[in-house]
Each structure stands twice: as C-alpha cells, then as structure tokens.
Amino acid sequence: MVKQRSPLHVEGKDDYHALSHLLATRQLDTKVPWFPEIKEAGGVDKLLNSINTAIMFGPGHAVGFVLDANASPDDRWRAVSSRLASVGLTPPADLPAAGYIDFCESFQTRTGVWLMPDNRREGALEDFLIDLINPTDPLLAHARSATNQAQELGAAFPVKATRKAELRAWLAWCEEPGLPYGSALRADYFRHDSSDAEAFLTWFSKLFHAAGTEEAGQS
Numbered sequence: 634m635v636k637q638r639s640p641l642h643v644e645g646k647d648d649y650h651a652l653s654h655l656l657a658t659r660q661l662d663t664k665v666p667w668f669p670e671i672k673e674a675g676g677v678d679k680l681l682n683s684i685n686t687a688i689m690f691g692p693g694h695a696v697g698f699v700l701d702a703n704a705s706p707d708d709r710w711r712a713v714s715s716r717l718a719s720v721g722l723t724p725p726a727d728l729p730a731a732g733y734i735d736f737c738e739s740f741q742t743r744t745g746v747w748l749m750p751d752n753r754r755e756g757a758l759e760d761f762l763i764d765l766i767n768p769t770d771p772l773l774a775h776a777r778s779a780t781n782q783a784q785e786l787g788a789a790f791p792v793k794a795t796r797k798a799e800l801r802a803w804l805a806w807c808e809e810p811g812l813p814y815g816s817a818l819r820a821d822y823f824r825h826d827s828s829d830a831e832a833f834l835t836w837f838s839k840l841f842h843a844a845g846t847e848e849a850g851q852s
Contacts, residue, residue, distance in 0.1 A: 639694040639841055641669040642687060644680050648699060648758055649673040650815025658818055659834055669697065669841050677701065684716040691742035695841050701757035702748040704793065713746055728752050732836035745840035751829045759796040762814060765823035765830060766803065776802035 643649055649671055674680035677700060687696050702709050706728070714724040721739035730753055733746040750761035766773050780788075780799045790798050805811050807822050817823060 637694070638666075638668070638670040639691070639696060640687060641671045641697040641699065641837075641841070642674055642680055642683060643671060643699045644674055644677050644701060646673055647814050650813060651758060651762065651818060652699065654815040654818035655830070656834075656837070658821070659830075667841050669695070677703075681712055681716065684713065685720050688717075688720045688722075688737055688742045688744055689740050691744075692740055693742075695743040695745065697745040697747070697837070697840050699747045699749065702750070702752075702755055703757060704755055706748055706753060706755060709748055713748075717744065717746075731832060732840075734836065734840050743840065745836065747833060747836055751832065756796065758814070759800045761829060761833070762823060763796060763800055764827040765825050767825040770803075772806050773799075773803055776800075776806070 641652075643652060653671055674683055680698065680700060684698060687698075698713070700709060700713065710724075710728040717724045717735075720737055722735055722737050722744060724733060724735070728746070728748060730751070732752055734743070735745075736743050749758050750756045750764065754760065763773070776799045779802055780795060783798070784790075784792075784795070788798070801811075804817055804822070807817065807820075809820065812820060812822070
C-alpha cells in the first residue's frame with residue numbers, strides 16, 4: 634500500500650507550476666518520501682475554506698498552505714489565523730517573518746503557512762518571482778517603465794495586477810517569449826538567488842522534511 638503524501642495547498646495553477654519547478658531547480662529531490670503533494674485549491678477563498686478540513690484529516694502528516702498576501706498581509710493572516718484557532722492552534726498575532734509552523738495537538742498534524750512574497754510585504758507570487766531576477770537587469774527596468782507607460786495610455790489591467798504585468802512583459806523578452814512561470818523556471822530564466830527564496834525553502838524543509846523524519850522514526 635502506497636503511503637499518502639503530505640499536502641502543500643496553493644491558490645492556483647501559476648502557484649502550482651511555479652513552486653513545483655522552483656523546488657526542482659533548487660535541487661530538492663521530489664521523489665523522496667517526505668516530499669509533499671502540491672494541491673491547487675482553485676482560488677484563495679477555496680484555499681482558506683479548506684484549511685480546517687486539511688488539518689483535521691492530516692494526522693501523522695504535515696500540511697502546508699501558501700497564499701498571496703495581496704494588498705493587506707495583516708488581513709490575510711487574520712483570515713488564516715481564525716481558521717487555525719478553530720482547530721486548536723494558537724497562532725501569534727503577527728505572522729513570523731520565517732513563516733508559521735506549529736503542531737496541532739488536537740489532530741496530530743504539523744501545520745505551516747507562508748504568505749507570498751515574504752510574510753511581511755504586500756504582494757503575491759509575482760513579487761516573489763521578480764526577486765529571482767537580477768535587479769540590475771536592464772530589461773526588468775524597461776518592463777517596469779513600459780508597464781507604467783501602458784497604464785498612462787489606458788491599459789485595462791487593474792493596479793493590483795501591476796507586478797504581474799511587469800513580470801509578463803519581462804518574460805515576453807526572454808529567449809523563448811512568454812513562457813508560463815513554471816516553464817520559465819525550468820528554462821533557468823530566474824537565476825538570481827534571493828533571501829526570500831532561501832527563506833521559503835528553509836520553511837518548506839522544516840515543515841515537510843522534519844515531519845517526514847519524525848514519521849520514519851515512528852514506523
């Protein structure tokens with residue numbers, strides 16, 4: 634019988650593919666027993682509403698949740714915290730800068746939360762990925778300038794999607810134009826190391842690798 638893997642819940646397809654390829658390109662072995670199954674929720678509301686159930690049905694596993702902070706990291710953390718508290722966890726008032734990890738005694742589930750991009754800033758997956766581009770890259774500066782000019786000319790995308798527009802513009806000028814995030818990671822377009830990426834990988838390993846080690850010791 635194949636043992637069920639721990640789940641890492643993400644908002645949507647972009648998150649699923651980006652994180653899958655990020656983890657692979659950072660030389661993490663996706664075939665080791667502790668490596669989680671990344672699950673796409675189909676939107677932030679669905680992810681938030683799945684938190685309680687995922688923890689309740691996760692005994693003996695780790696369960697992770699990655700969400701965008703968007704315009705208000707504090708509001709997003711409060712929304713997550715209320716759901717964590719309802720299953721017996723006691724999350725802090727402020728999300729730790731290194732991400733949240735705790736053990737739910739009520740359901741014997743190791744639980745973790747990461748808010749993109751860095752548990753502090755406003756933003757989303759796109760901000761996290763932009764940090765993986767060399768900040769001195771002249772095309773990144775041009776993408777920002779061109780996006781700003783497009784807004785002045787009446788571009789229809791909302792202000793909250795500005796970073797996404799900048800990133801898509803930059804990707805349009807790569808060797809193979811317009812690749813999706815996951816494919817661009819696989820193609821090694823995002824080569825710059827960032828402190829946020831290292832912090833995310835540390836959180837990921839602490840959440841899932843530690844839980845996997847504990848499970849192995851108990852088997």
